[in-house]
Amino acid sequence: MNLLGLAFAALVATTAQAAEPRTVFVQLFEWPWKSVAEECERYLGPNGFSAVQVSPPTEHMKSGKNQWWERYQPVSYKLETRGGNEAAFADMIKRCKAVGVEVYSDVVLNHMSAMENAVGFAGSPHQHFNYPGLYQWQDFHHCGRNAGQHQDDIINYRDLYELQNCELLNLADLDTGAPYVQDRLAELLRKLLSLGVGGFRIDASKHMNSEDIKGIFNRVGQKFYALHELITGPGEPVPVGPYTETGDVNVFPYAYGIGMAVKGEDLTSLLQLPSKFGVTSDDAVTFLENHDLERRPITEPLVPYVGDKAAHRLGLVFLLTYPYGYPQLYSGYEFKGDYDVGPPVNGAGFTQSPVDSNGNCLAPWTCAHRVAGVKELVKFRNKASGEFRASDVLQPEASMLSFGRGSLGHVLMNAAHGQKTFKVQTRMAPGTYCNILEARHCAAVREDGMIEVTLPPRSSFVIQDKQS
CATH class of the missing domain: 2.60.40.1180 (Golgi alpha-mannosidase II)
Structure with a gap:
């Protein structure tokens, strides 16, 4: 395991409440900070979860349409989002850690927003390449690789240069190799760590050179857990190895492999999955779904919770009982085919609680991490960690x-x-x-x-x- 990863430290974390390893974490997608804190106290802590992954905490764009991907378009590094403000974020971390649950913060380092002239959720004005007091034109990539109005956009996703130097879906692509940009990003990570964050999920890691990421992390000046979003597959130009030097990696093909085996009623291939993708168990984060995969076409061989429940349960059993990787569970909300729709918000634009005053789940939230059998499987994995072999x-x-x-x-x-x-x-x-x-x-x-x-x-x- 790499020095910055510290994944194993998270896996074997112990607390006053439970002197046993904690080996499973959960992504509570779009849950507001106050609700995450309450869920740590009510369910995650008592049931042995190691950590909770939360949505990006930095100020994001505001389209007026409340779309989920607004959270992944930062416009400043103020900690004010539809999920809550900095005080609520800090309180969440304190309360989760008090019951043995670390907080992994999703962070966007690769880019800013795709907006031309707008105001962010906390009121910060910005343009595509101008974020007052933070970034200007010279702090972004301007690859000019392609013709016409899309000259700065990624067109060929198998071209490594385009992938890491051009714009992903018109998102202003930061020059993450520049010292000034690296300093600003390191400042953000240091601030989050100072509030008690235990680690980070690095959004769009494959769109950044691994040496750029290493440079940013080195400027932080302290160790932390890191998880890279590294979507890989046949023909991908991004090698996995260099990214495992600074963190774990999401093994997206593992989710497809489990889904294919379960849906095809042929479990033979499951045993080959851990050695198939070039990621060792120590470097792998495994899962059945996340906020990207649950929005994939229904024809793909996946087993999301919102779908075939029996197939999902079988996949979950293998994910949590077979000795490979650091499993991540997922809990979001139903979106009825509207893939862009964000979470339920109140009149002021803040995310509404997924649960009522008695802790009962409210529609459209799934609370999939709470369904029958999940806590028992988490307990199984924790207790069986002493025999990490099949x-x-x-x-x-x-x-x-x-x-x-x-x-x-x-x-x-x-x-x-x-x-x-x-x-x-x-x-x-x-x-x-x-x-x-x-x-x-x-x-x-x-x-x-x-x-x-x-x-x-x-x-x-x-x-x-x-x-x-």
Whole structure:
């Protein structure tokens, strides 16, 4: 693990409330600061989550249409957004840390906004290449690579120069290699760290040269956890390796691999996924969905929560029980096909709470991180971290998968649309064990470690050492 990553420190963080590793974090997309603080106290802390990833805290553009991507177009580094102000942000961090939950802040370092003449959410006037008191024309890339009105835009996403020196969707592209720009970005990170932020998700990392990122981080002058948004795939010109020197990376293909296996009722490929994408477990952040993937076409092989619930549950079981990477869960809001729509806001433009006064989830928020079985799977991963390897792996059929975590737990998965019976070897102590996902479903492990279980269609059976 790289020096700045410190991911493992987050994974094994302990608190007065729970002296055990915390190995799973969650992205609460667009949740306002006050609601995040309450969720840390109500659910995340008591249930062993390591951290919460929150939306960008810097002042963003204001289109008047309340679109989700406004948060990813900064116009100043004031900490005032529709999610709350600086005081609320600092209070959130303090309250989350008090219950053992770190805060990872999403930050946008690659660019500013695409607006020509506008005023930001906190009232800051700006133009495309002019942000008073912060940046001017000379602080941006002007690649001039293409013809016509799009001469500064990325046209060829397989051209590394364009990818990192031209504008992504007309967003004013910062010259992140310039000392002045690096100083301003380092100042922002230092300020957030001074408020108690434990780490950062770096938006659009692949659109920045890895050496630029290293230069920015070096100017911060202290260590912190970093997670790079690095969307990679066949034909991508950006190598993963250099980015793992400064942080973990999102393994987007892992989400597709799980989805393809579960939807195709063939779990054979799952075991090859950890070695398929060139990212070691220590450098990988794994997930089923995030705010980008849930907006992908329904025809893609993904298993988002808002969709096929059985497929999502199977994917979640593998994500949280198989020993690879640092898992990230996701919780957002339903958008009914309008991919641009932002979260519910009040008359003043501030995001409304996802829960009522009793802590119950309010539509259109999903609260997917709270659904039945999630906290049990988080607990499983935390407690099984002492055996971070798969043992006794067996596939009786393509749609069936059995693997253990040494003597600390065992997992059975059935992806078929019909019931399946497993007769498999485990390393569990003899005794009767009940499924952590369905307490009424129990089975006995014999003296020789064998267990026989019949699973309903598209379901899982997960057991854990009673002493762990």
